[in-house]
Amino acid sequence: MAYEISLLTAMGISVIFALSLNLITGFCGQISLGHAAFLGIGAYTSAMLCKAGLPFFATLPVAMLLAGIVGIVVGLASLRVRDDFLAITTMGVVFLFVGIVRQQEWLGGEMGISGIPGSGLDRLGFMWLALGLAALVAVFCIYIQKSWMGRVFNGVAEDEDTMRVLGVDVPRYKLAAFAMGTALAGLAGALYGQHFKYIGPESFGFIESITVLSMVVFGGIGSVPGVIFGAALLSALPAWFQFIGDYKLLVYGGVLFLMMRFSPGGVAGIVRSLLQRRSAGHQPGASS
Amino acid sequence: MSQTSDSALLRVSGVTVQFGGLKAVDDVSFEVYPGELLGLIGPNGAGKTTLMRAITGVVTANTGSIHLGDQELTHLPIHQRIRKGLAFSQQLVKPFRQISVLDNVALAAGAAHTRSPLKSLLHTDSAHEREVAREMLARVGISRHADQMPGIQPLGVLKRLEVARALAQNPKLLLLDEPLAGLNSKEAATLADTIAEINRQGVTIILIEHNLGEVMRICQRLVVLDNGRRIASGAPREVMQQPQVRAAYLGTDAPAESTEAHSA
Amino acid sequence: MLFIELVAQGLVQGSIYALIALGLTLVYGLLRILHIAHAALFTLGGYIGVLATNATGSLTLACIFAMLGAGIVGVIIYRLCYEPILRQPPFVALIASIGLYIAFEEAFRIIFGAAGLTYDAPPLQQYVSVFGSLHFSLAELVVMGSSLAIIAALGYLQTHTRVGIACQATVSDPQMAQSFGIRLRTVRDLNFFVGSALAGFAGVWVALLNNLVEPTMGSVPSYKALAIIVLGGMGSVRGTLLASLVLGVAESFGTIYLDQWLDRNAIAFALLILVLMVRPQGLFARR
Amino acid sequence: APAALADIKIGLNVPLTGFAAADGNSAHIGAQLAVEKANAQGGINGEKIVLVVYDDQASAKEATPIATKLIERDKVVGAVSGSYSAATRPSAQIFQAAQVPYVVAYSIDPSVTRAGDYMFRVSSMGEVQGRGGAKLVNELGKKRVVLVTLKNDFGQTLARGFKEGAKKFDLDIASEYEYDIKDRQFGSLIAKIKSDNPEAIYASGYYFNAGPLVSQMRAAGITVPIIGQEGYDSEKFIEIAGKAAEGTLLVTSLDRDSDVAETKEFLQKFREKANFGADMVGAATYSATAILIEGLRKTGGKGGAELRDAIAQGSYTMPIGTLQFNDLHEVNKDLQVQIVKDGAFHRHSVLHDPELLAAPTKDSK
Amino acid sequence: MLELKNLTCGYGTFEAVHDLSLALQPGTITALLGANGAGKSSTLMCIAGHIQLHGGSIMFEGRDISTLPAHDRVRLGLAISPEGRRLFKDLSVEDNLRVGGLIRPRSDYAHDREQVLSLFPRLGERLDSLAGNLSGGEQQMLAIGRALMTRPKLIMIDELSLGLMPKVIDLCYQALHKLREDGMAILLVEQNTDRALSVADQVCVLESGRTVWQGSAQEAARDPDLASAYLGLH
């Protein structure tokens, strides 16, 4: 059982993390290649505070707050750049994060932090915590989609100039997306540190950023159920692929590539087109 | 009407816009009074669109100032100018392609909800805005297309969508950049009537248009630009009689009347 | 003296970056995709270079093979991978490209082993002194010279020839470009071939400078080359060269004087972010 | 397999894919050799030993579920880490909690053995190796050194140890530089080092850093001794650096010219199986696995506390030296100094200094 | 010269143009008219090779070009100034003209360019500007100029007068007369209906993709229904 518990906990954390990126990239259209930095900020904040004697649950809001604040700062910087420039700037953020953290002795430097005090929950309880939080985050994301904020995000994602013409304060919305997305990443980070009991700078680097973006795009960018599925699947894939041993990453890379090549909308895209085909079968001529 | 510059709704004074070495707008001043329908005309490349963009903040004026009522707009970002009561439809139409024609207009109508991120997060209902949107679509005559996607609409529909979207923002001053382009004469006349009607209902309008027939028909006053400079202004007929306007705009040989009669 | 030597070393490193980033610039300029898998072609070039040199004993032949090999694989990647998803939003191509890169890296490892390959008798290792006390290996000199020459040639091609203009038109509006007699496929194939061949060429020389080609050889270029083309203003050949050299020199000094605060990658990206905050369009805007 | 129920399973986590795959490969071969040898000698009371191997990509994220899986699914009686610190650290916590003995081959993170009494480590800590490096510099009669440090946990602990030693031997550290594990071009670094004019250079790194580093230093005209350590200890280093490798000294644990039968046999078997010569990583993982198996022999295949105590008590003659665990389950041993001569590693000297090279104990900070 | 036989085309399953038959002679102007969404632009894009044919065929100078790719059609002498102008926005005006001249021998470039610039002097003043920065009217001039640079036998112009000031419209129509005299066939899409009717030799009116009226200009002038029913003239 412990194996499944551990896997499910990791999945829950990945789901929160992926949804948080989806908020920024999927909803608001601001591509980010450096999201792992915020996972890291959350993880380090929570771990340091736990070690300082704070109970784990008290560190959660602090981790979110700190990640969110740094997120706003990064957001402010990224207001100046667009599209691919933004992508590369955010990529820079993650390299800076790793570059700075690894030099900080008080953050454990290259060694990272281990022996993080427990949360008081047993492994099963912690799994339910992770899954529960993941569900909450998912509900929150769906709510955003339905609210006016979701509409504005969509507009900003498609054409921010026109949104300005409609009287929308685009920078503030972008910042709001960054703040919410990075705070949630901070939450995921706190859980991450607690789950793995060890964190180091390399755990929050470019690779991790790319991995989470893959989860989002693989599931179907912008689609909450799709992203949940993508995150759950891709986070477990390497473990399930143990049996192909040497070919594990080869297959992983291949799967990513083939998915994009044949269903650019990700899993959500496949589901959507299946549903469409079915409804078209029932009532010919139906469109949209 | 006693039209002093104090009572002006929009006051543009000494605005210059420069792109590199090119002065697209060169020291232009004019006023728009409440309730007016002002035609802004001039040759291609005269700087009309640029002037409109300077008013709305899409480009920043190098010099000069812009006032709406007693508020200075000159250094405000676009969205704040819009919130103070400007709305505009652009020469190149840019609808949101992912949402229906109706939702495009509804999004514009929801300005009250989208004022701040927090407000927008707390509102989900859009029935009222969709109602407004339907009304606007009906007003410009494209109700039929309400539930279709904008991506497949022909130009004429998109042009009117753009006007409807601007109207939905419930502006004090509406700037229209060539709304009639791409419409045939009947459609153009209808939309021009709509514009005049909107104006009668109290919305002040600046209309940029090359369809002189309609311009002469519905505008109360004209401002003419050429090479970035204001070369004339006044009542439409008088302005069109001025030789420098005729030379710049109509070609020296064309009698003004023929051009008017032509589309009227 | 040390100052000059550090500048010189920075320029060597910068011209290596330029060679790698240049091909990426071409591809990016044409299709606007962040082509991470470009770095895999760089690695491929390295492998072909080492294997061919060891087999034939001729570095020149090896360069030709590597360029041909990388070029052809590049075209195949374009045809099979990017062409069908061109209309999709850019991150689709990005993720596909990342997937492809991972798969390539793993394929190299499985085929050639994780530990990498070396030249049996690495050529051009002699050191020569320039201006008295500056020392370069012959290989370093060739890299610098060829990257400058290639960049000059490409810059000229891009702005002064019909092919260059046709490419630019294709970037701007592919459909309309066809209506002016431009064969889209030909232009894109050509671009991918040239860009990938340059990556292959760079691979041979980096493998020679390190005397090592490893499966992960492309991992640094995969992102650093992206940073460079952004710094250079996306799609500008001149900008790419300048950005590469600036970065090379900055790293050269940074790794000596800033290593207590930032590592090499962080220096590169700190520079990038700094420049972008001042000039959001990069050092050179396109064209 | 039908006999599987009776088999005794031991676990191994190694990086078979990803950036550390080359080391993972050697470690895997080392572990297999140990198991094959034991099974050839009749296993444990006639029961075969089965090695359950999982790829952890040298990453914490992958390692955690693997450790759980080894314990829960495969029900291993003990396990070996053939991986880097990033993967070994979190695994250590899990094995400790499950009370499954875990023998660590070459991860040098101090927190591993601090995780609890089910943890064992067969290689010397980074600090110890670093101190050994300083001693070697002193024995060479050099005073003015430049310290080049690989920027990761391995490099930094080495540097820390070296600096401790340097203080003791009164060495003058002229300057100190760090580089990234991905670096292969060291032009600017070398230019600076030349201007420092040192008498010796202590440079940490793995063979893929060290190969280019050493050859570039030699090409740039630096002739002073270069001292490396375990990370250099692979034939690949000599292959990459070529002639420039000649004369390079390394402080390690594997003596290629050893007269010890175990070592000789291991070196030969490894070359047969791997098609390349043994390296430190392979030797350490072999030793860790062999020690775990010897422990199992003593308990007759039983795990848990019995196995822990059995391992802790013995003294083992291994390719990496004669080993005995202290109260923290770290080993005290001599360090081997190897020199590259005629394209191969040979014995240069042995560093014997029980005090300087003492492993940390439970009481040390 | 160009003959459309039962041309049917559209997007996916949607048919934008249905069963259109039309023949164009050298030295004539054909006006293609109709309300918004009638399928005019689709017809032009289909002839240019950018929309797939669902049925029927396109003959050019006696040769079936239905399946010929777009880049070969232009070499046969078919040029288009498309809806929305579709300029190469981040190329300069000069470079846009150069792209237009790509299929011509290098030596003709200077001469062709002179001709276009004498037609639209305004472009001559803006040669170094990026096409995307031009004003609406200037863009329209460039789009037509770029098409003329290919020295076509048949030019298709979508919404000729869109966004142009009266003076330039006059110029354009004068130019059309001249091109016709030189033997070029012209296929014109216009919303400025009476202007188009005044120059056209042949008229075709579409409604929802179907041909509802076709005939010569004289017939068009005589048919009282045409103006009111289909063309929205008062």
Ligand SMILES: Nc1ncnc2c1ncn2[C@@H]1O[C@H](COP(=O)(O)OP(=O)(O)OP(=O)(O)O)[C@@H](O)[C@H]1O
């Ligand atoms: N972003 C820009 N950069 C450089 N030049 C520009 C830019 N925008 C406009 N221009 C130039 O400024 C001049 C005025 O352009 P503007 O679009 O204002 O003209 P206009 O009066 O609207 O013309 P039209 O009636 O043709 O739309 C033109 O010559 C145009 O080329």
Ligand SMILES: Nc1ncnc2c1ncn2[C@@H]1O[C@H](COP(=O)(O)OP(=O)(O)OP(=O)(O)O)[C@@H](O)[C@H]1O
């Ligand atoms: N890309 C597209 N995908 C699907 N349908 C389209 C597309 N483009 C146009 N249509 C549809 O095809 C029909 C004909 O459009 P077309 O643009 O040819 O009309 P048009 O006569 O040129 O109109 P306008 O005068 O407004 O330019 C319209 O109903 C339009 O909605």
Ligand SMILES: [Mg+2]
């Ligand atoms: Mg305009």
Ligand SMILES: [Mg+2]
């Ligand atoms: Mg059309």
